[in-house]
Every structure is written in C-alpha cells, then in structure tokens.
Amino acid sequence: MTLKKTPLYDTHLSLGAKLVGFADYEMPVKYTNLIEEHNAVRNACGIFDVSHMGEIMVTGADALKAVNLITTNDAGKLIDGKCQYTLLCNDAGGVIDDVIVYRINSEEFLICVNGSNREKAYRWITDKVSEIATVRDASDEYALIAVQGATSAEALKAVVGAEVITSIKPFSFISVDISGKKAIVSRTGYTGEAGFEIYLPTDLATDVWNKLMATADETGILPCGLGARDTLRLEMGYPLYGNELDEGSSPLSAGLGRFVVLDSNDDFIGKCALLKEAEEGSLKILVGLEMEGRAIARGGYEITKDGITVGHITSGTFSPTLNCPIAVGYVDAASSKLDTEVEIIIRGKAHLARVVRPCFYKRK
Amino acid sequence: MEFPEDLKYTKEHEWVREDGDTVTIGITDYAQDSLGDVVYVELPEADSTITSGDTFGVVESVKAVSDLYAPVSGTVTEVNDAVVDSPESINDEPYGDAWLLKIELSDAGELDGLMTAEDYKAYTEEEK
Structure with missing residues (x-):
C-alpha cells in the first residue's frame, strides 16, 4: 500500500x-x-x-443526540465553542476510539479521531447514527x-x-x-x-x-x-490507542472513568457493560511502573508478582524530562494498589518495579 | 558519516579494531545515527564468551531496543563500564571512548570474513 x-x-x-x-x-x-x-x-x-488525525462531522437537528449515543462523556455539557475528551465504546464497553468532540453549534459537531482509527471510527459512527444525523468524513x-x-x-x-x-x-x-x-x-x-x-x-x-x-x-x-x-x-500518562486502549479494554480499566458519565439519563453504547464494570470493579487496571536502574520496559513485556504473571507493559520509554525509564501497563486488580512491588521481565531477567500513578510529570 | 579505514565492519553495524592479541568492538557511526539518542547499554561480563553472529547485549534509544551481534567469537577481556554509565557517549564517539568490549579471539580467521570500510560504506548506502 x-x-x-x-x-x-x-x-x-x-x-x-x-x-x-x-x-x-x-x-x-x-x-x-x-x-x-x-x-x-x-x-x-x-x-x-x-494531519494524519481524522475529522468526522456529525450534523443535523439531532446531532447532539447522535453524539451522546456514541460517546461516553456527556456532550450535553458542552456549549458552542467548547470541546471534551471522550470515548467511543462498543456494546461490551471496549474502546473503539478515544476522541475529542467539538461543539461548533447545537447542530454541528466535529469529532477528531485517531489517524489509525479513521476509517473504523467513521464506519462505526455512520452505522450507529446515520438515521438521526448526517455523518461526513472531512479528514x-x-x-x-x-x-x-x-x-x-x-x-x-x-x-x-x-x-x-x-x-x-x-x-x-x-x-x-x-x-x-x-x-x-x-x-x-x-x-x-x-x-x-x-x-x-x-x-x-x-x-x-x-x-x-x-x-x-x-x-x-x-x-x-x-x-x-x-x-x-x-x-503525562495519556493513553495511546493501540497501546493502552483497544476494543478489549474499557475506559474504566484504563483509568478514564472521569470521561464516562454513568449517572445521566442518556444511554450511550456500552453503558450497560460499563455500569456493571463500575459496580463489580475492573479485572485489570492500568498502572504506572517505577523501576530502579536504566533498563527500559517496552510494550508487551511481562509483569509478574512473586514469579506469577499478573499483566503486561503497554508502553515504556526513556523519559527525557526525568532522565529515567518510565512505563505503564495493565495488571490484575489485586496487584494494582499503589506501592505494590512487582517484577518486569526484560530479556528473561526479572527487574523490580513499584506500582505508581500513571502520571510521571507535573507541569512547572 | 565516518567510516575509519583501519576498522573492519559487519552487516549488523558493529566495528572491530585489531590491537595485537585482542580486538576492540563497538557500533558504527551509521548505527548510532539510525538509533538516535542512546539511553541504555547492556553488555556481558568480563570473562564471559561471545560467539560470532549471536547477540551479546542490547543498546536502546528512546524509541527502540536493538540487539548487539557479536562480530567475532572469543572471551571478553574488558568491558567498557564508562559507556554503560554514559550511554549517550555512543552518539558522540562511536569509534572512540564509546567502544563496548575487548575480546580475545578464539579464531583469528573470522576477521577475514568482515567487511572493509569501503565495502561497509557501500553496504550502508544500499540499506538507505
């Protein structure tokens, strides 16, 4: 291609x-x-x-209703000229894409989608709301x-x-x-x-x-x-679709609960599953990991606790600001408490790591 | 891009310098340039053995991890601890202070299989 x-x-x-x-x-x-x-x-x-990011326009008299049907945050809180971070989820509460919704006016919304999800998101949105709003890929x-x-x-x-x-x-x-x-x-x-x-x-x-x-x-x-x-x-601990987010991960397990409005009367796709997850607790939880030494944990590396696999790294790199390695990954709920000691397997060797909040930098 | 004449090279972008009974090895200017900022180096311990073509360590840039492939076989006589402490020196001095290991060869004949500076330069131009 x-x-x-x-x-x-x-x-x-x-x-x-x-x-x-x-x-x-x-x-x-x-x-x-x-x-x-x-x-x-x-x-x-x-x-x-x-410019690889996608722009999808949702327009029409029921545009707000359409946006609220497909996104987890409450677009009803937006006034003209405001935007919000939100998620498109499937029925199971898995993430189709994480997006920013812009309210241009009550009948015109712009959804900025990830470049890698542009076609999928466009098809998804069209499939779900084309009967109540006009959907156009303006990317x-x-x-x-x-x-x-x-x-x-x-x-x-x-x-x-x-x-x-x-x-x-x-x-x-x-x-x-x-x-x-x-x-x-x-x-x-x-x-x-x-x-x-x-x-x-x-x-x-x-x-x-x-x-x-x-x-x-x-x-x-x-x-x-x-x-x-x-x-x-x-x-900053911001998720990247394809690493921290995918159709098998929910926004709640990714620590994005504040962008999921479960207490409004509006139903959105995935709400039932997410309500259930909120009630029962997430099985896996995205955490930050702090390590000693300079070895870098990369996406896919195994996380263990006392030798038993409890999760995997989703993103890891060297932090230029902090001058040390940083990583985030999913672990079983039981291993997700702050300060839990785990090991990350790097090239066959277990490296000690500590669970921290997945945000490594605070703006000066 | 530098390709010193007195060194020998591999397709995996390592260089070898002959110093009497031992050889010194490192990664090339082309390799450090492709990697970008080097932030971590993992090397074997002194007295361990390495085998030509096998991985003997890793070098990591911010973006990615790359294996290091042994250009020759032999016993590690010296490890450059300074480069482990200051991995960024690989970007500045890939042929100088940022050498990686000194090796006592188990088969000096292996050196004949390595590329000259001219051959390696041509090889990197094809890779682009």
Missing part, C-alpha cells in the same frame, strides 16, 4: 525529517534529535504536523498543526490576533479567518503543556507552518516528530 502524504510533506523533507509510516501516512518521527525536540516542548515550544479537507509549550501563545500571534488567543480557554476553540479562509484554533494538546491545535484548510498548511516557525528567535519553536509526541504523552 502506498503511504499518503500530509500537506506538509515537502516541508518535512526540506527540514531533513526522518519519515516513517504511521496511520497510512508518511509522518516525521524526528527532525534532528528526539530529546531536543521533547525538551523544546517542555521548556519553550514545539510544532507538530498531526482530507483539514491539515492539523499542534503548537505546544509555554511560548505557544506567543508563536500563535504570527497567525491569529493576540486578543483572540487570550480568549481561548482550555478545552475551548474559536473559528478564525486565516488568509480569508476558515480555520479552527483549539486549546488542546497531547503533551501536558499549554498549547493549541489548528485545524486548517490543507492549502494553508505550509504558509501557517512557516509563519509559526518564523517566530523561532523569540519563541524557541522547534519542529517535533512523532517520537517526541510519544515521550511527551507518556510522561
């Missing part, structure tokens, strides 16, 4: 990016040095091309640029008016005109730092990228690849 190119493909090549296949696209995994890119976001600002119409870090608001001034930027609160967004075309600037991200994501028509992507990059002297903005995106999100 031929990989697709984002509208910023040529920009990445000219910056010397190393490209890899991800979610059907050729995406930059790094430009120069992963740790430098990671640190730029923690200390100044980074710019990411995340090819949008480029998505994320600007993340303390100086991101400063960088964004190159594209949008300063008074507009300060008006955007966390998990809010605003429609703006850029070069006479409509774009959405949203205060969201996947790094744990203050930041923005800009949904814009594909033909504006290069121009907007270059304008943001031109602020480098003042903002320290640096192009960042998927490699840094992964280490940044894992330091």
Whole structure:
C-alpha cells in the first residue's frame, strides 16, 4: 500500500525529517534529535504536523443526540465553542476510539479521531447514527498543526490576533479567518503543556507552518516528530490507542472513568457493560511502573508478582524530562494498589518495579 | 558519516579494531545515527564468551531496543563500564571512548570474513 502524504510533506523533507509510516501516512518521527525536540516542548515550544488525525462531522437537528449515543462523556455539557475528551465504546464497553468532540453549534459537531482509527471510527459512527444525523468524513479537507509549550501563545500571534488567543480557554476553540479562509484554533494538546491545535484548510498548511516557525528567535519553536509526541504523552500518562486502549479494554480499566458519565439519563453504547464494570470493579487496571536502574520496559513485556504473571507493559520509554525509564501497563486488580512491588521481565531477567500513578510529570 | 579505514565492519553495524592479541568492538557511526539518542547499554561480563553472529547485549534509544551481534567469537577481556554509565557517549564517539568490549579471539580467521570500510560504506548506502 502506498503511504499518503500530509500537506506538509515537502516541508518535512526540506527540514531533513526522518519519515516513517504511521496511520497510512508518511509522518516525521524526528527532525534532528528526539530529546531536543521533547525538551523544546517542555521548556519553550514545539510544532507538530498531526494531519494524519481524522475529522468526522456529525450534523443535523439531532446531532447532539447522535453524539451522546456514541460517546461516553456527556456532550450535553458542552456549549458552542467548547470541546471534551471522550470515548467511543462498543456494546461490551471496549474502546473503539478515544476522541475529542467539538461543539461548533447545537447542530454541528466535529469529532477528531485517531489517524489509525479513521476509517473504523467513521464506519462505526455512520452505522450507529446515520438515521438521526448526517455523518461526513472531512479528514482530507483539514491539515492539523499542534503548537505546544509555554511560548505557544506567543508563536500563535504570527497567525491569529493576540486578543483572540487570550480568549481561548482550555478545552475551548474559536473559528478564525486565516488568509480569508476558515480555520479552527483549539486549546488542546497531547503533551501536558499549554498549547493549541489548528485545524486548517490543507492549502494553508505550509504558509501557517512557516509563519509559526518564523517566530523561532523569540519563541524557541522547534519542529517535533512523532517520537517526541510519544515521550511527551507518556510522561503525562495519556493513553495511546493501540497501546493502552483497544476494543478489549474499557475506559474504566484504563483509568478514564472521569470521561464516562454513568449517572445521566442518556444511554450511550456500552453503558450497560460499563455500569456493571463500575459496580463489580475492573479485572485489570492500568498502572504506572517505577523501576530502579536504566533498563527500559517496552510494550508487551511481562509483569509478574512473586514469579506469577499478573499483566503486561503497554508502553515504556526513556523519559527525557526525568532522565529515567518510565512505563505503564495493565495488571490484575489485586496487584494494582499503589506501592505494590512487582517484577518486569526484560530479556528473561526479572527487574523490580513499584506500582505508581500513571502520571510521571507535573507541569512547572 | 565516518567510516575509519583501519576498522573492519559487519552487516549488523558493529566495528572491530585489531590491537595485537585482542580486538576492540563497538557500533558504527551509521548505527548510532539510525538509533538516535542512546539511553541504555547492556553488555556481558568480563570473562564471559561471545560467539560470532549471536547477540551479546542490547543498546536502546528512546524509541527502540536493538540487539548487539557479536562480530567475532572469543572471551571478553574488558568491558567498557564508562559507556554503560554514559550511554549517550555512543552518539558522540562511536569509534572512540564509546567502544563496548575487548575480546580475545578464539579464531583469528573470522576477521577475514568482515567487511572493509569501503565495502561497509557501500553496504550502508544500499540499506538507505
């Protein structure tokens, strides 16, 4: 299969990016040095091309009803210009995708889905709500640029008016005109730092990228690849679909209960199963793991307690901010209490580890 | 990218330097560049034996773990503890301070099967 190119493909090549296949696209995994890119976001600002993400529009008089039927959070709490993290679940409470729902108005919602789940999510949503709302995959119409870090608001001034930027609160967004075309600037991200994501028509992507990059002297903005995106999100304990989340894992077991509203009258797909799980307790639970030494636990490695398998690692890496290995994984409920001592099997050897909250970094 | 003339190379991107009775081994500039930031190195202990073609340790970058394949067979006479303590030195000095092991060869003839700098350079260009 031929990989697709984002509208910023040529920009990445000219910056010397190393490209890899991800979610059907050729995406930059790094430009120069992963740790430098990671640190730029923690200390100044980074710019990411995340155009592989999908945008699905749900519209019509019953659009809210449709969104509430397919998502676990309560979209009824959203007002125009607000967005929320939420999950699409199957009847068994397994995760189809984790998404952000944007309420443009009461009859128009944008669902930002993972690039790797775009087609599956689109089919799923269409299948469930096409009788009450219009569902359209608008992914090819949008480029998505994320600007993340303390100086991101400063960088964004190159594209949008300063008074507009300060008006955007966390998990809010605003429609703006850029070069006479409509774009959405949203205060969201996947790094744990203050930041923005800009949904814009594909033909504006290069121009907007270059304008943001031109602020480098003042903002320290640096192009960042998927490699840094992964280490940044894992330091925060944010789940990655395919690692921490899949159709066999529920949002409750992944520690995402606050995005699952079980006490409203609205029924959503998977609610029965999740109510039951909330009552009985999850069988497996996602935990953070702290290890001594520098060996890195990677996805798939076995977790044992007193020699008996109790779970497996879902993501592990070296944390550039903390300068040590970090990992998250699922363990049996009985082994999930904080400070439980377990072992991680790395190349046949048991390494001692301690259960911690799956969040390794707190913003300064 | 550097390919020192006085070294011999393997397809798994290790280098070998002859020093009298022993050889010194490490990973190449091309290997460190492909890996990116090296954050962890695991090496065998002194006096252990390694066998040509078998894995003898790992090197990990932030993103991934890679096996190290023995370029020759023999006994480990010295382990570079400094590189275990400062894995990032592999990115800076892959042919210098960041050597990995010194080996007493069990079969000096194995050296003839390794690539010259010129052959290895051509090999890496094909791999790209």
